[in-house]
Amino acid sequence: MSWSKHERGGAEGAGGPRGYHHGNLKEALLRAALELIAQKGPAGFTFAEAARWAGVSPAAPYRHFRDRDELLANVALRGFERFEVVLKRAWDDGRPDALAALDRLGKAYMEFARTEPAYYSAMFEAGIPLSTSAELREAGERAFAVLRGAAEKLCAQMPAAKRPPALMVALHIWSLSHGVASLFGRGDAARRTLPMSAEELLEAGVLVYLRGLGLSAAGDRPPG
Amino acid sequence: MSWSKHERGGAEGAGGPRGYHHGNLKEALLRAALELIAQKGPAGFTFAEAARWAGVSPAAPYRHFRDRDELLANVALRGFERFEVVLKRAWDDGRPDALAALDRLGKAYMEFARTEPAYYSAMFEAGIPLSTSAELREAGERAFAVLRGAAEKLCAQMPAAKRPPALMVALHIWSLSHGVASLFGRGDAARRTLPMSAEELLEAGVLVYLRGLGLSAAGDRPPG
DNA sequence: CGGCTAATGTAAAAGCCATTAACATGAGCT
DNA sequence: AGCTCATGTTAATGGCTTTTACATTAGCCG
Numbered sequence: 001m002s003w004s005k006h007e008r009g010g011a012e013g014a015g016g017p018r019g020y021h022h023g024n025l026k027e028a029l030l031r032a033a034l035e036l037i038a039q040k041g042p043a044g045f046t047f048a049e050a051a052r053w054a055g056v057s058p059a060a061p062y063r064h065f066r067d068r069d070e071l072l073a074n075v076a077l078r079g080f081e082r083f084e085v086v087l088k089r090a091w092d093d094g095r096p097d098a099l100a101a102l103d104r105l106g107k108a109y110m111e112f113a114r115t116e117p118a119y120y121s122a123m124f125e126a127g128i129p130l131s132t133s134a135e136l137r138e139a140g141e142r143a144f145a146v147l148r149g150a151a152e153k154l155c156a157q158m159p160a161a162k163r164p165p166a167l168m169v170a171l172h173i174w175s176l177s178h179g180v181a182s183l184f185g186r187g188d189a190a191r192r193t194l195p196m197s198a199e200e201l202l203e204a205g206v207l208v209y210l211r212g213l214g215l216s217a218a219g220d221r222p223p224g
Numbered sequence: 225m226s227w228s229k230h231e232r233g234g235a236e237g238a239g240g241p242r243g244y245h246h247g248n249l250k251e252a253l254l255r256a257a258l259e260l261i262a263q264k265g266p267a268g269f270t271f272a273e274a275a276r277w278a279g280v281s282p283a284a285p286y287r288h289f290r291d292r293d294e295l296l297a298n299v300a301l302r303g304f305e306r307f308e309v310v311l312k313r314a315w316d317d318g319r320p321d322a323l324a325a326l327d328r329l330g331k332a333y334m335e336f337a338r339t340e341p342a343y344y345s346a347m348f349e350a351g352i353p354l355s356t357s358a359e360l361r362e363a364g365e366r367a368f369a370v371l372r373g374a375a376e377k378l379c380a381q382m383p384a385a386k387r388p389p390a391l392m393v394a395l396h397i398w399s400l401s402h403g404v405a406s407l408f409g410r411g412d413a414a415r416r417t418l419p420m421s422a423e424e425l426l427e428a429g430v431l432v433y434l435r436g437l438g439l440s441a442a443g444d445r446p447p448g
Numbered sequence: 449c450g451g452c453t454a455a456t457g458t459a460a461a462a463g464c465c466a467t468t469a470a471c472a473t474g475a476g477c478t
Numbered sequence: 479a480g481c482t483c484a485t486g487t488t489a490a491t492g493g494c495t496t497t498t499a500c501a502t503t504a505g506c507c508g
Contacts, residue, residue, distance in 0.1 A: 020472080020485080021475080021485055043351060046464085047465075047466065048465055056485095057486065057488075059466095059467080059469095060487075062466095063485050067466075067467075068465095124406070124407075125349055127266075127349075164432075168419070168420070168428060171408075172429040172432065175404045176396070176403055178407055179403030179404075180399045182402060183348075183399055184399075195389070196392070201392070204396075207436075208396065212435035212436030213436075243502090244456080244457060244502050244503065245457065245503065245504075249456080249457090271495065272493075280456095280457070281458050282494080282495080283457075283458070283460095283495095284457055287455075291496075292496095449508105450507105451508090452505105453504100453505090454504090455505095456501100456502085456503085457502075458502090459501095460499085461496105463494105464494085464495085465492105465494080466494105467492090468491085469491105470487100470489085470490105471486100471489100472485100472488095473487090474486100475484085476482095477481085477483105478481085
């Protein structure tokens with residue numbers, strides 16, 4: 001194992017590099033970007049400041065990312081990967097039943113948006129075209145696939161005659177989740193004062209929606 | 225009427241100013257910003273280029289806007305005002321009945337997002353804190369008030385016992401609309417290939433949701 | 449009409465950022 | 479030990495933002 005090189009930068013925080021070579025600059029830049037995006041939004045983040053944060057010259061990042069956008073795209077990529085993990089864990093293959101699991105899924109969605117606003121905005125609000133890289137698109141697809149799988153399990157337990165297309169259900173739930181997260185999910189600036197938390201709002205909305213689909217177990221009274 | 229001054233800049237397109245003074249620079253800058261945001265997104269838009277587009281020096285805009293963000297906020301403000309008009313017209317006080325009017329409202333929402341992407345992104349995706357100015361916040365409230373009024377009319381025609389809070393309904397519909405618009409509503413880059421248009425997706429989602437609320441007239445079969 | 453003043457523009461400069469090109473260092477392999 | 483390539487640095491270019499000092503002129507007042 002090559003200790004002398006790889007131990008550095010990996011767990012060193014903002015300590016800074018020792019020698020001429022940083023040792024783990026790519027990773028350090030990704031982390032710096034994440035931190036800066038969290039502080040000032042995807043627009044406020046600058047390549048040069050990430051370099052500074054990592055303790056290298058402004059030109060160094062170009063050895064690892066073609067340009068600023070590619071770094072942003074890499075943050076988004078990593079975000080989608082983490083998002084998929086989080087959603088998968090919450091869904092847990094629909095155990096113990098699809099409705100309980102879907103409820104966890106919604107909470108996990110909102111929690112991700114709330115606790116990882118930098119990832120979330122890089123993924124959805126930074127204006128990165130998904131066509132940037134196949135990897136990015138596929139990571140996005142995999143995250144969405146979790147939602148889609150959940151929709152399929154839900155639809156499967158409905159009588160075939162009144163069964164809606166699972167893809168449509170997945171898109172509806174995703175849209176509602178993203179809308180709530182995007183409009184009300186983050187702590188500070190753009191928030192409107194709500195009579196309920198974003199999590200509750202989403203949960204209530206999904207319940208109403210599912211009832212509309214005919215899932216009788218889903219909240220038989222209107223929430224309020 | 226002061227022809228000699230005000231005719232200029234107002235309808236002159238990119239013709240450029242004639243004398244030392246532009247005559248209607250503020251308006252020209254707002255329009256330039258709108259055009260540039262439409263082309264390159266709120267992040268790609270630059271103050272200097274708007275000035276160039278209006279035919280003035282890079283410092284001139286500072287006579288009308290404190291900084292770049294204030295210009296952006298003014299675009300968003302104007303966007304909310306237009307949005308309110310569009311939504312109000314579509315809602316038309318709920319004529320001939322609330323469901324038909326709500327359907328028009330959803331279509332108008334999506335059409336605004338689609339045909340005025342620059343306004344839409346300035347309003348919702350540019351990261352402008354609503355606290356920027358009271359005017360901005362109030363304009364946003366007025367636009368939302370249309371949705372809220374629609375939700376109230378819908379709820380009013382439900383039996384009081386199973387009547388959900390109108391505010392919650394408005395927030396749900398808004399979130400779903402914004403989610404659909406934001407994820408699938410704009411033409412080119414970030415779009416995913418869908419089995420249906422964004423308008424259809426939203427309409428179907430709202431119908432399911434309303435059915436979940438117990439509005440029996442709302443789509444008695446699951447859409448597909 | 450003639451002149452004052454405030455509004456509106458311009459020019460120039462400082463400071464930051466992105467990006468590139470030429471050069472430097474040293475890690476890892478042979 | 480020496481080679482070579484990955485990884486950094488320095489320096490330079492060009493653009494953007496914002497400020498300061500100065501220029502022009504529109505509108506008003508006598």
